[in-house]
Amino acid sequence: MHNIKVIEVRQSVFAHNEKKADELRLKLKEQGTYLLNVMSSPGSGKTTLLVALINLLKEKLRIGVMEADIDARVDADKVHGLTGVKTIELHTGGACHLDAKMCEEGLDALGVDGLDLVILENVGNLVCPAEFDTGSASNLNILSIPEGDDKPLKYPLMFQVCSAFVFSKIDTMPVFDFSIERAKANILKLNGKARFFPVSAKTGEGMDELAAYIYETVRAFKEGR
């Protein structure tokens, strides 16, 4: 009985969230601010990668960052300290994901006026964040080499809702049994339009290609293409 109740409420929450997310997406489109929702497992190197990416883009785009976390403020301090861009921390109060309303509150607190790109670093989790539309223009997943190339088989929804996939920490490929071709094949079965970016934030390999893709995506969005 309890189980049935949960499902009903979750469905009403999902429907409510999708409406809210569409409204937020429309508002951001009118304001010309591209919201990029970045999702991954804990420890995939999201924060380090975002620092490197922002430093490649910050002369060409006005960028803001929202760091979602259950509790700590480790990441927001790091991102702001190493990039200088406007950053806020969103605490979910124990929750495992952000929804569109929490995201909108974050954007209001950040202040998006004049920003071309807001990067949302979602809670580290391959399950729940995939279920909640944040109102983002697109979703990007970071899959780190140590996690293994079978993750798309095990967390399919995450790999369906993202359009771009970063394979991070490729400098560690010699010590792990990860095949980029196998990872791509596993993702393409779920998501035929996926784009792939193998990178190492440590050595810089692949970072220019990723930055160019984000820049071009934001420019196309702003030009209404």
Next chain:
Amino acid sequence: MHNIKVIEVRQSVFAHNEKKADELRLKLKEQGTYLLNVMSSPGSGKTTLLVALINLLKEKLRIGVMEADIDARVDADKVHGLTGVKTIELHTGGACHLDAKMCEEGLDALGVDGLDLVILENVGNLVCPAEFDTGSASNLNILSIPEGDDKPLKYPLMFQVCSAFVFSKIDTMPVFDFSIERAKANILKLNGKARFFPVSAKTGEGMDELAAYIYETVRAFKEGR
């Protein structure tokens, strides 16, 4: 309004689950079956580690395995194929965790008669599984070296509800900035009784100590100590 509703229902679900978990724990105690709930991020090397651990213990303990997954059956096939122990796959149907009722259904399907130890490999997730008591005798967390030693700061509940912590993939320490002392200190702040096991399932380092700890824990449980 929707948010308030969710919280209320979640609380009632939590209370209901805790009662169910206590009943299941009592039943397993009477049957002499130790349920070990293993939790970690996706890609921490849970399955590989469990295969190595089971192969060290299976001559001394009668072992069963429940592999919880959202969708795929990759892990159950691997564990059964490489250890020969009785294994079942639990599909959560998209849910991000197991609760005590799902766990009990799994145990009934597995058949625990005569088993000393059942290992539950929970869904790969550092958030939600920590919130739901499965009825286990104890919880074990696997933190892999590539994830970083700051994870306890970011997912505190997970590090509070576990009693043993395996630092996995220690063969990769040369390529990552992970300090075992820093990880221990971060965990001990949340959990003063934590036990630590640095291991590499690949090289075998530390595996005997981990197996001895599990064996001794199960024996003490069966002798009512």
